[in-house]
Amino acid sequence: MTSVDLRGLRPEEWDEWYSGLELAFGGIPDSPEERELWRELTEFERALSARDGDRIVGTAGSFPFRLSVPGGAIVPAAGVTAVSVAATHRRRGILSAMMRRLLDGVRAAGEPLAVLMASEPAIYGRFGYGIASRQLSAEIDTSRVRLTVPPEADGVRLREADPAAVLDECEALYARLVPGRPGRTERLPGWERLEVLDPERRREGASRQRCVLAEAGGELLGYARFAVRPEWDAAGARGTVVLHALEAPDPAAYGALWRFLTEIDLTSTLRVRSRPVDDPWQHMVDDLRRCGVRLRDGLHLRLVDAGAALAARRYAAPVDVVLEVEDAFCPWNSGRWRLAGDASGAECVRTDAPAGLALDVRDLGAVYLGDTSLAALAGTGRVRELRPGALAAAAAAFSWPVAPWMPHGF
Numbered sequence: 001m002t003s004v005d006l007r008g009l010r011p012e013e014w015d016e017w018y019s020g021l022e023l024a025f026g027g028i029p030d031s032p033e034e035r036e037l038w039r040e041l042t043e044f045e046r047a048l049s050a051r052d053g054d055r056i057v058g059t060a061g062s063f064p065f066r067l068s069v070p071g072g073a074i075v076p077a078a079g080v081t082a083v084s085v086a087a088t089h090r091r092r093g094i095l096s097a098m099m100r101r102l103l104d105g106v107r108a109a110g111e112p113l114a115v116l117m118a119s120e121p122a123i124y125g126r127f128g129y130g131i132a133s134r135q136l137s138a139e140i141d142t143s144r145v146r147l148t149v150p151p152e153a154d155g156v157r158l159r160e161a162d163p164a165a166v167l168d169e170c171e172a173l174y175a176r177l178v179p180g181r182p183g184r185t186e187r188l189p190g191w192e193r194l195e196v197l198d199p200e201r202r203r204e205g206a207s208r209q210r211c212v213l214a215e216a217g218g219e220l221l222g223y224a225r226f227a228v229r230p231e232w233d234a235a236g237a238r239g240t241v242v243l244h245a246l247e248a249p250d251p252a253a254y255g256a257l258w259r260f261l262t263e264i265d266l267t268s269t270l271r272v273r274s275r276p277v278d279d280p281w282q283h284m285v286d287d288l289r290r291c292g293v294r295l296r297d298g299l300h301l302r303l304v305d306a307g308a309a310l311a312a313r314r315y316a317a318p319v320d321v322v323l324e325v326e327d328a329f330c331p332w333n334s335g336r337w338r339l340a341g342d343a344s345g346a347e348c349v350r351t352d353a354p355a356g357l358a359l360d361v362r363d364l365g366a367v368y369l370g371d372t373s374l375a376a377l378a379g380t381g382r383v384r385e386l387r388p389g390a391l392a393a394a395a396a397a398f399s400w401p402v403a404p405w406m407p408h409g410f
């Protein structure tokens, strides 16, 4: 790296630091309201600035997330964020230096995992991150696609409310869902405000954010936050419903909410972003081809302490396997680990025994939350079976019935 100085972020430097980040992302400033909230949410003791003389030329930081992993344990995970390098200083190793400092700090803090949402998926593999969850987007032609919902959906009452006014009760429901799906995080204090921030410049012609609650017997069973973008052409109305968030563990409430979103008058498209890959609506529609489904990477995950991370999750089938792990960026993880576990718990310790599987830490990150199959990665040649039978047993154990999903960016 060049003569750049890496140090912690001081509160008085925040404006310059954040402006540098905005510039790297295209230079369109956030609204004053967004800026103020991000300032409040910044974890100063976890943030870094790279300085060249009197200028900040690199930014990075992390949040002290607590992440749900298969089996419902909640594991400390550094949520890496705000990564940027000035266009004048790119490709000189500043990101590499910041990632070194960040991951050493995460290890020292005893956090077994680091996670991030990438601006571009090609950046982080070299630092040992694997794609641990994927997410769906869809553009549903609601003028053609019909939805079959459970009959109990008719007993669910829908009520429109101001999103901010009902935020607390929605958040209580959200909190209950964290352990049930790998990849979710507990909300840090203040983060709920991001859910209803709704700055005008991000609306792209759509209405302000609206919220509909699904209730039965006075109990909240689900909610959806959405907006409507009206549009007309010579043939009439063809507006779009834009879904921001939807949570409804109860199938009747889930069905009632999706039916509502697909049947709003004067609209013919439902636009959905960042949904779990196993979202049940895909099995309720009569024409998946007209739903414009697309897949992309979601959460990128790195095992910072491989032993602690592997012992923290549960396994769908009994497993007893020696893993030969290669970790060039965090060499303390390299070597052989014996993983023994099942649905009730696991342990993972150093061993000299012969390995059953060999893989890079990046691929361990990709399978950690249950999204990607070890067997699929064996097909790429990156996961190697060294003992016959080890691959099938480990692949079954690492799989999980609920797909991992991170519902929001950071």
Ligand SMILES: CC(=O)SCCNC(=O)CCNC(=O)[C@H](O)C(C)(C)COP(=O)(O)OP(=O)(O)OC[C@H]1O[C@@H](n2cnc3c(N)ncnc32)[C@H](O)[C@@H]1OP(=O)(O)O
Pocket: 024, 025, 080, 081, 082, 083, 084, 085, 086, 089, 090, 091, 092, 093, 094, 095, 096, 097, 116, 117, 118, 119, 120, 122, 123, 126
């Ligand atoms: C979690 C988040 O915050 S994601 C946000 C990431 N930030 C952005 O996308 C903003 C715009 N981009 C940038 O600010 C910068 O280009 C960064 C941060 C992505 C990269 O910073 P740099 O200091 O240029 O990276 P650095 O020089 O350390 O590169 C390290 C390696 O990554 C590679 N690399 C860097 N950026 C990219 C990229 N966008 N795509 C693919 N490879 C990349 C480099 O080629 C280099 O490879 P090498 O080790 O084989 O030589």
